[in-house]
Amino acid sequence: MDHTFCEVGESQNGGKGGSMHSLRRTSTAMAPQDPMTWGAHSQSPLTCHRLGGPGVGLSFSSSCAATAKLFLTTRGRCSLPSTLHPGPPSPFSPAGGSREHGAPWSALESLLPATGLLRPSQLLITRPRSSTCPAVKSSIGSHLSPWPTYTSGHTILHNRKPCSDDGRKRAGSWQQQPLGTTKPRYLEQLENYLRKELLLLDLGTDSAQELRLQVTKLRKNLAEEYLRYLSERDARKVLIADLNELRYQREDMSLAQSPGIWGEDPVKLTVALKMTRQDLARTQMELNTMKANFGDVVPRRDFEMQEKTNKDLQEQLDSLRDDYKEVCKEHEILLQLHMNTLKERDQFYSELQEIQRTSTPRPDWTKCKDVVAGGPDRWQLLAKGKNSDQLVDVLLEEIGEGLLQEKDFFSGLGYEESVPPFLRFDGVVENKKPTKKDVINLLRDAWKERLTEEQKEKFPDFFFNFLERRFGPADAMAWAYSIFENIKLFRSNEIMGQFYALLMGKRSESVYIKQKETIAELLKEMTNVDSQNEGLLTMEQLRTVLKSTFPFKKEEKIQELMEAGGWHPNSSNADLLNYHSLFIEDEEGQSVPFVQKLWEQYLDEKDKYLKELKQQLGLELRDKVTLPKVREALMIIDSKLDKQTLNSYLSQAFQLPVTKLPEEGEEMEEDIVILLQTALERLQMADIRRMGPREQEPAN
Template sequence: MLVTSQSTIPCSSLKQYPMSTAKPRYLEQLENYLRKELLLLDLGKDSTQELRLQVRATDKMMAGERPTDSGVRKQEAGYPGTRGRAQTECLAMMVHHASQTSRGLQAAAPQLHGAMKDFAHQREKIRALEPLKAKLVTLNEDCNERIMAMRAEERYEISMLKKEKMNLLKLIDKKNEEKISLQTEVSKLRKNLAEEYLHYLSERDARKILIGDLNELRYQREDMSLAQSPGVWGEDPVKLTLALKMTRQDLTRTQMELNTMKANFGDVVPRRDFEMQEKINKDLQEQLDSLRADYEEVCKEHDSLLQMHMSTLKERDQFFSELQEIQRTSTPRPNWTKCEDVVAGGQERWHMLAADKNSDQLVDVLLEEIGEGLLREKDSFPGLGYGETIPTFLRFDGPVENKKPSKKEVVNILKDVWKERLAQEQKEKFPDFFFNFLERRFGPSDAIAWAYTIFENIKLFHTNEVMSQFYAVLMGKRTESVYINQKETVAQLQKEMTNADSQNEGLLSMEQFSNILKSTFPLKKEEQIQELMEAGGWHPNSNSSDLFNYRSLFMENEEGQSDSFVQKLWQQYVIEKDEYLRELKQELGLELHNEVTLSKMRRALMNIDPNLDKQTLSTYLSQAFQLPISELPEEGNEVEEGTKLCLRLALEQLQMADVKRIGPRDIEPTS
């Protein structure tokens, strides 16, 4: 208000004079002075209020302390020769306009004084808080230094624990080697002990025989010495006759006992030979049982192979007939070498794009190349409007600028989106989060342009792994849990390989690679493990002790394409999910257009996957029926004719989510 009123002083003063009257020189000087002061007052600084008060003081001095109009007139009348007519007119104009402008200033003066007092009070508070601010800065620096010191200590402790871990692993390996050597030595000692035991048994039997022979010889020598002694002839003949008779009786009895023993035990073998023969017989019986079991298994395999052979013959005949029909009706294969001169980069780039791809994949590659050229020629995209079917990040009316980024730039932006998404809690929907990320990164003005540009790129390059997965999640064709599970699986596998690499050289043997795959994926079949090993660089002719660089399996090129090993993991995941849902459909025994109840879906999932825990089962049911987990009825409390849904919709909902088998279908009995 003050600036406006003061800036109009010269104009209002000129209206009092006719156009023919020249402006006085002193009036021009005063107008210039006032313009300069008003320009200074328009500056947006803290001293503006003080300057206004100064102008008010000047105006007040001009209005309140100036001579009255009568005094001016007296001066004009009393001293006409000292001032002149121009000065008198200028002073009169100043007095007249000062009286008009000072009214607003006088009315606003108390408010301005109050504001200046508050301003001065606040400035004093700020000056008093300056030492506290410096103290806070010093305290912040001390805390930062302490944090850095604690982090350095933690890094040192981590390095020491890693070294201790390596030493303990080496000690464990050494102990295992000692254990193996001790077991080998124990087995050798047991074998030696058995041999010594047999040797001692033989020695014992021989010793008994020798003792019997020695006793017999001793008895014969005693008899001979008794017969040759002179005192025998002096014995009584009757006594000798009686002794001879008794001896003959003993001989007859002994002969009878000997004959009885021979008759009873003539066919009896020694216990040692019996035990040995019994052991041999037992071993032969076990071998016979194992051979009989192997024979039965071979017979079963032979029967299955015969059936497979018959089915293969039928399939061969069917395929042969189909081949003849296709050869009769199909068109010739396209000559893909014609694309070498059309694709940017020439023959070398086309060979790189067409490597290990079939005709269908080559068509996709060619369409992407054509679409990329057309996309780069566009300078803008037409807006899709604000309809409800339009995604939230594409709701715009009018032309949208095409930012024309490279594939590498788009992939890097998508990786940054995933990185920020995984780093925070997933509260908002993914499309809203994606648009908010673009606003934070490129600003609200360019966010919609980048949204359209990125959407057109990921919709076109569906052979790119990063873009296709992001497009599926963004359009709701796949849940975020699928991407997160894939990344966690790859990270877990890389961690297992790093732990197995005790020397931290980045090298593993094929045997270690196979063991890690089997322990990480216990439900995969042997054929799937072999496919993963072949994707990692294993060949049937290679040795199990050959080393390879496992870190190269997890590397990506500049466009985000993973190695063939990670791609094979993803392909097996998709095949396993399709097989799992196919088993679920077979277990339900319904057609796709039929309705399935929640209780029947629960029983079918438990039948095909008995190891399914309660939380995972609730997650699958919630995804299939699109219900919150808290609203699902407890097991056993479902109504048989309760919540229903078309089987095709339920399977499509499960196909979008992270669904996989938790355990084997047939539970083996525990021993």
């Protein structure tokens, strides 16, 4: 632990016999409890030991010990111990003196550390020539005075030699000295100074905190001023550098220009001035000539700009003329459509009057429930959702099924051209009497095999070859007649009706293939939306899938499909639907209402498409139509048709291979003519569907 020693020693002043007390601070390592002992300087030096803690020991040789104790404790931040260790007893020390002086010391010691004054090393205390300090009578007033008895310092002190025998005697007999010794003037001045310093200082805790805040604030202000000083110094350096740079540039410019200006020959400058004036006169003359000759000439830049503007206006005029021609053409088409609409209205009105005149009461279909095999339950199942025409077909199927089972043989139809190839046989053919379920399973197998092969041969030939592979050449004809009679009878069945239309050439095979592809694509889209792979979709997801798969369907068509799939007005968008159940078939090959509604909408859309084509052509069914007119009408009603699809439609309508179709604009196009009714029937057999949305008709 660091300890500080403060000593006041005596030094001789020159040979004049005078002495001076100086204050010295030293450091040493001493335990806090080490005692203060009297040493060799027991008579002249005054020593203060600071032990880094609360204790300080003092040893004195004179009566000024208490005053030095007050001074050192106040100015050197020294605290005093409670006891002083062996030395000559003094009436002014806490150990040997009266308790009258101990109390003020202890009260002062608690306040002295807050003063923070570090001036003791800077003070010089002049000591009188006397080797001993005279005693003081008493303290004055309430001020602390270490002098036992106070006597004014103005008392004249006699000069004595410090080391004389008289001095030693006085020092050896200090106990017998009276207490009325005069206090030295320097001690009075020291006490007055210390008293003023203590009065100026606030020895309380609040003042110490305030001083700390002031120190912190001053440090902060000092840092700010230092930063401002650094900034100003850097700015000054930059300004000095810029000033020097400008001065150097000015000197360089003056050095570069001086020889050219002042070193030029005056005669040379005069000649140059004369030649310049001549050039000016000649240039002025040429300028006047140019103004006279080309005053009315337009600049090339302005001419090119006007020419470009004229060209743009001409192009706009041509475009407006073309638009006007198109509008006139559309106007003529609308007039023609209006005339056709009037004709259809008159025709429908005539048909309505005829129907009203010849109409008969609607039949009571409930009478059939007692006649059909299976009773009312089976009849209710057969008649569900069917109109009168379909109910007639159901009755014919029920009657024909019984008659068909009673036949054992069929008569061959012969080898005429009108007979389908798979039925060309002359003679009697055995009736294999298959059940309806057997026929449906056989047709399904034929469809699967047809979809896997390359479809090079015609469908009737494929069907007969399939029967030969399945039943052998001997029984193939018998099975062909048996299956044909069943599918002809049960045409209301979905699979049988489609197969019969294909065998008889009433529909193209591509129609059913495209329908199968559409159903497969729709199922794939639903599976992709089903991220959890649970087989369930919400009604909102089903609507989204239908709109993305059929972008050209109107909202009411989407709503019909939703209702066929199980949606009803009380359903919410969060209701779940098993989408796999929308594509299943029963044992008889009948699809669920959802797939049936898809097929019905396809047929309705095809009929509407062909009806628009007929209206666009503006011809009667018995009129003839050329290939260019059909091409033009198709492009008008469906502008999104690509060239390949358009050629396939024309090839189907005119029964020409695609490779032999004439290009647009060729002369031989006008030579290809066909009846409108025939063309529409052929298109009805093929897979015809709209490729883009219907364009809005122009306003009248």
